[in-house]
Amino acid sequence: MxxxxxxxxxxxxxxxxxxTRRSLLARLSVGDATVGELAAPFAMSVQAVSKHLTVLExxxxxxxxxxxxxxxxxxxxxxxxxxxxWLDAFRRRTEEKFARLDEVLARDLSPTTPSPAHPDREE
Amino acid sequence: MxxxxxxxxxxxxxxxxxxTRRSLLARLSVGDATVGELAAPFAMSVQAVSKHLTVLExxxxxxxxxxxxxxxxxxxxxxxxxxxxWLDAFRRRTEEKFARLDEVLARDLSPTTPSPAHPDREE
DNA sequence: CTCGTATTCAACCGATTGGTTGATCAAAGG
DNA sequence: CCTTTGATCAACCAATCGGTTGAATACGAG
Structure with missing residues (x-):
């Protein structure tokens, strides 16, 4: 799929x-529209908008x-x-990576300490 | 922020x-790397990769x-x-729109139904 | 100081992008 | 029929993109 x-x-x-294209999508999220209707709010030719629509299509x-x-x-x-x-999976992957890294660091930097598990993170 | x-x-x-840039991001999600390391797997010059990194930066x-x-x-x-x-908000917005449209259609196509009183909203 | 390594800067190139205008096509309305 | 309306097609243009090569820069090691 x-x-x-x-x-x-x-x-x-x-x-x-x-x-422009994001704006067209936003307009279309409200409902269908013809090329002319879509082009009206923009300071550009109908042909230009038509091209953008081709890209979106x-x-x-x-x-x-x-x-x-x-x-x-x-x-x-x-x-x-x-x-x-896709984006969310990517984000989750990077965050998992960091979580694992934190574990490693916590274990690595305080071999004697019971390791409160939060060295400090994000800015 | x-x-x-x-x-x-x-x-x-x-x-x-x-x-190429998505690939670079994927590589970096595993850990930091120098330009040379990042460029190695690609069949293109280090300079080209450096340009891609500038775009990402x-x-x-x-x-x-x-x-x-x-x-x-x-x-x-x-x-x-x-x-x-941003993407998720956009998706949710379009789905809400469709949900509302479904309501309207449901109400419209079955005039006998009590119609749960939804005057319609925004836009 | 000189050399090698890592990287960027600069100029160039062909392909693509985002826009224009003018012509064309398709359908509806006199 | 002819005209109007809605949209695309076609050619063109400047700007940007993704890549190249060659020179410059920055640093560490002899």
Missing amino acids: TALTEDRLDTAFLALADP QAGLITRRREAQRRPCSLNREAIGPLVD | TALTEDRLDTAFLALADP QAGLITRRREAQRRPCSLNREAIGPLVD
């Missing part, structure tokens, strides 16, 4: 790395369907989860 | 949007200190949290 390959991470994070974050001559976009909300999961 | 401005989101997500994801002629890098693990939070 959406295996979240390296390549998908690339495109997804790249898509999120632009304020290729990142799997939105989908565009056809409706008469309009092109309504909708948020692909199930695409966000895996990203959170 | 680390107010996580739009600009910080830009640089942070951009930093994460590259497989400016994104606030790592810090480089000086140690003789070496430049050990360490992961800035407290920088990850806010990113997870």
